[in-house]
Amino acid sequence: MASAFLTHPQKVLRLYKKSLRHLESWSDNRHDYRFHACVLRGRFDDNIAEKDMVKATMLLKTGEEEFWTKQHPCPYIFPDSPGGTSYERYECYRVPEWVLEHWHPSEKAVYPDYFSKREQWKKLRLESWDKEIAQLQLEAEVGGPKTEALPPARIDGDLPPLWWQIVTRPKAQGS
Amino acid sequence: MWFPASVLTSTLIIIFFLLGYPVVTTLVSGPVKPGWAKTHVKPAVKTAFFVSLIPLFLFVNEGVEVVIASWNWMNTMTFDVGISLKFDHYSLIFTPVALYVSWAIMEFAMWYMQDDPHMDQFFKYLLIFLIAMIVLVTANNLFQLFIGWEGVGIMSFLLIGWWSSRADANTAALQAVVYNRVGDIGLIFALAWMVTNLNSWEMQQVFVTVEGFNVTPPALGLVLAAAGKSAQFGLHPWLPSAMEGPTPVSALLHSSTMVVAGIFLLIRMSPLLEKSPTALTVCLCLGALTALFTACCALTHNDLKKVIAFSTSSQLGLMMVTIGLNQPQLAFLHICMHAFFKAMLFLCSGSIIHSLGGEQDIRKMGAIQRQTPWTSSCFTIGSLALTGMPFLAGFFSKDAIIEAMTTSHLNAWALILTLIATAFTAVYSLRLIYFVVMVNPRSMAISPIGEGDPQLINPLKRLAWGSILAGLCITLNVLPFKTPVMSMPPVLKLIAVIVTVLGFLTALWLIAPLGARTQTTLSPNMHRFTSMLGFYPALVHRATPKLSLVWGQTAADQMIDQNWLEQVGPKATVTLNKPLITTTSNIQQGITKTHLTLFLLALILVVSMIIF
Numbered sequence: 001m002a003s004a005f006l007t008h009p010q011k012v013l014r015l016y017k018k019s020l021r022h023l024e025s026w027s028d029n030r031h032d033y034r035f036h037a038c039v040l041r042g043r044f045d046d047n048i049a050e051k052d053m054v055k056a057t058m059l060l061k062t063g064e065e066e067f068w069t070k071q072h073p074c075p076y077i078f079p080d081s082p083g084g085t086s087y088e089r090y091e092c093y094r095v096p097e098w099v100l101e102h103w104h105p106s107e108k109a110v111y112p113d114y115f116s117k118r119e120q121w122k123k124l125r126l127e128s129w130d131k132e133i134a135q136l137q138l139e140a141e142v143g144g145p146k147t148e149a150l151p152p153a154r155i156d157g158d159l160p161p162l163w164w165q166i167v168t169r170p171k172a173q174g175s
Numbered sequence: 176m177w178f179p180a181s182v183l184t185s186t187l188i189i190i191f192f193l194l195g196y197p198v199v200t201t202l203v204s205g206p207v208k209p210g211w212a213k214t215h216v217k218p219a220v221k222t223a224f225f226v227s228l229i230p231l232f233l234f235v236n237e238g239v240e241v242v243i244a245s246w247n248w249m250n251t252m253t254f255d256v257g258i259s260l261k262f263d264h265y266s267l268i269f270t271p272v273a274l275y276v277s278w279a280i281m282e283f284a285m286w287y288m289q290d291d292p293h294m295d296q297f298f299k300y301l302l303i304f305l306i307a308m309i310v311l312v313t314a315n316n317l318f319q320l321f322i323g324w325e326g327v328g329i330m331s332f333l334l335i336g337w338w339s340s341r342a343d344a345n346t347a348a349l350q351a352v353v354y355n356r357v358g359d360i361g362l363i364f365a366l367a368w369m370v371t372n373l374n375s376w377e378m379q380q381v382f383v384t385v386e387g388f389n390v391t392p393p394a395l396g397l398v399l400a401a402a403g404k405s406a407q408f409g410l411h412p413w414l415p416s417a418m419e420g421p422t423p424v425s426a427l428l429h430s431s432t433m434v435v436a437g438i439f440l441l442i443r444m445s446p447l448l449e450k451s452p453t454a455l456t457v458c459l460c461l462g463a464l465t466a467l468f469t470a471c472c473a474l475t476h477n478d479l480k481k482v483i484a485f486s487t488s489s490q491l492g493l494m495m496v497t498i499g500l501n502q503p504q505l506a507f508l509h510i511c512m513h514a515f516f517k518a519m520l521f522l523c524s525g526s527i528i529h530s531l532g533g534e535q536d537i538r539k540m541g542a543i544q545r546q547t548p549w550t551s552s553c554f555t556i557g558s559l560a561l562t563g564m565p566f567l568a569g570f571f572s573k574d575a576i577i578e579a580m581t582t583s584h585l586n587a588w589a590l591i592l593t594l595i596a597t598a599f600t601a602v603y604s605l606r607l608i609y610f611v612v613m614v615n616p617r618s619m620a621i622s623p624i625g626e627g628d629p630q631l632i633n634p635l636k637r638l639a640w641g642s643i644l645a646g647l648c649i650t651l652n653v654l655p656f657k658t659p660v661m662s663m664p665p666v667l668k669l670i671a672v673i674v675t676v677l678g679f680l681t682a683l684w685l686i687a688p689l690g691a692r693t694q695t696t697l698s699p700n701m702h703r704f705t706s707m708l709g710f711y712p713a714l715v716h717r718a719t720p721k722l723s724l725v726w727g728q729t730a731a732d733q734m735i736d737q738n739w740l741e742q743v744g745p746k747a748t749v750t751l752n753k754p755l756i757t758t759t760s761n762i763q764q765g766i767t768k769t770h771l772t773l774f775l776l777a778l779i780l781v782v783s784m785i786i787f
Binding site: 024025027028029030070073074076079080085086087088089090091092093 | 342
């Protein structure tokens with residue numbers, strides 16, 4: 001269950017992953033990176049059996065400080081990730097699903113199978129809507145939800161809440 | 176053979192018609208036909224290029240100095256503004272160069288932007304930009320030049336922000352507009368100075384009537400305008416940010432044509448500039464600083480397009496240095512050479528980026544010479560031309576500039592900075608070739624690598640030919656305006672090549688296998704400094720708006736709230752009357768017995784008067 005506070009293993013793993021990513025940003029070639037990544041893994045594994053939480057926390061603190069001083073000023077970011085060169089580039093070309101309702105009948109006639117199935121899906125959506133809302137109201141936290149995560153369907157045969165929004169989300173370019 | 180001057184004017188009008196007709200066809204209601212770009216745009220630009228060769232060949236053959244065509248436009252009692260076209264060495268050579276490069280880029284863009292739903296609009300914007308650029312280049316008066324100047328600025332804004340859903344693209348477009356507007360302050364100041372002092376914007380009249388005036392203020396205004404448009408130090412951050420736009424935009428606007436508009440303005444106004452030693456010194460020092468600073472930034476960046484953008488800025492600094500040496504023709508020569516190989520570098524980068532599925536980081540490239548031989552070869556040719564490899568295009572201009580610099584008796588500091596920047600050019604060029612084309616592959620295993628499309632290969636080939644032969648063609652057919660220094664010590668003659676070779680050797684030493692060396696950078700602090708662009712954007716982009724907002728708040732607070740409401744308005748009555756009331760009240764406090772005594776005395780007096 002996700003909570004607002006990170007556990008110690010979570011913090012260590014996050015430090016390890018971002019250290020690896022920045023090491024990759026510093027490295028000129030793959031085998032060079034692999035060598036240093038193995039050395040880094042060794043440094044983490046040396047203290048993996050540490051039971052004293054005070055010592056473990058101090059090690060984590062030292063590690064974070066070392067990461068801060070040695071981090072890359074321009075780390076590698078995947079093109080489609082936030083901060084990447086292609087992030088949100090094609091958002092303006094994504095069309096919402098309800099635009100399909102406004103197609104001309106001659107355009108819809110080009111895809112008869114899809115639009116007939118779509119009518120069935122719309123009926124299903126109308127039928128399940130009340131149950132989805134009822135489940136969300138039942139499981140609503142006091143003060144509103146803390147995350148965007150939606151709960152799964154709890155009863156056999158029911159559909160998960162707000163499944164229509166997930167199924168009809170605009171697809172990414174090329175996927 | 177004598178030819179009428181109207182031939183030149185007619186060809187220019189034909190060029191405008193050829194470029195404007197496809198734009199006009201989009202003004203009809205309804206969408207354009209599929210393949211409009213292929214059937215209308217590319218043939219238009221190609222034809223315009225061949226038409227522009229006619230005046231060029233006539234001009235070179237006849238040895239004509241300049242032809243000016245003027246029409247009346249706006250006439251008042253005291254001031255006239257006309258449409259005035261200047262056909263001289265600069266406009267007649269630059270127009271075919273710009274159209275040749277544009278032809279290649281338009282063909283490339285048909286491959287690069289084929290998946291874009293609004294491809295036709297993209298080409299329309301490029302055509303409008305091209306028209307504005309030719310207006311700027313052929314203008315004989317500053318007002319007409321200003322029209323072209325603003326036109327290219329607006330199209331730059333629209334094209335940088337092409338992918339408008341991306342926040343960074345919108346920010347970059349706004350950044351370009353704001354920085355250019357800061358530079359425009361200088362241009363508008365120069366225009367105002369000329370109107371008030373010289374009563375004309377016509378260049379010929381300005382150059383003649385400026386005798387006896389202190390031309391330093393308008394000259395510095397023009398230098399400020401050029402600094403904004405050509406991304407000189409202080410107004411430079413917009414150029415690397417402009418790489419948010421599609422690669423054809425970067426190739427056409429932000430390397431070959433638009434960014435050189437500032438240098439072109441200074442070349443046009445060089446007869447004015449040479450009367451102001453202060454302005455020339457500012458150009459020299461600013462250009463040298465820009466060349467070195469941006470070359471340093473290019474050394475450590477990992478985004479392919481940004482490195483090429485920094486190299487563009489460095490070469491613009493070199494052009495500014497040449498203006499400072501009072502060698503406008505050499506600066507113009509470098510503009511023409513630079514257009515070819517820089518556009519080719521950008522097209523190669525676009526090909527590589529598309530081949531690697533949108534990857535722009537050189538840390539995730541490598542070993543593409545067998546998979547994309549044409550792109551790799553053209554990339555190498557372009558990089559070598561950039562470094563000034565002998566007898567490629569860049570050599571003819573760059574070598575001449577450095578020779579002029581070493582044999583001049585001007586600022587040694589600027590000379591040293593420029594030589595270091597030249598060495599750094601070799602370093603980052605070799606770094607790019609090494610990481611992008613050579614070494615082992617670090618890209619994704621499955622990438623759509625390929626270059627079978629002729630729309631990709633043909634533009635690269637054309638620009639490659641230009642990068643190899645343009646230098647020779649132009650220098651053989653055009654006489655220099657100023658006699659170059661003919662004899663100099665061998666060291667000075669070869670200094671450019673020596674410095675470039677030193678740069679290559681340094682780069683080879685830096686990229687040697689690390690072995691036991693675990694530190695991947697010689698100086699982490701310097702690496703951080705150049706990676707963060709000298710912290711200039713971080714400081715200026717926060718400090719300047721904050722200062723403006725604080726001053727605005729203070730002005731509003733002081734003037735409106737405190738002044739009108741407190742010191743002049745309603746509270747002023749309180750301020751004025753309260754002391755009076757207090758004083759009057761205080762005088763009369765605590766003297767009740769006196770009041771009673773006076774009252775009794777007055778009563779006794781009145782009664783006495785009544786009785787007696």
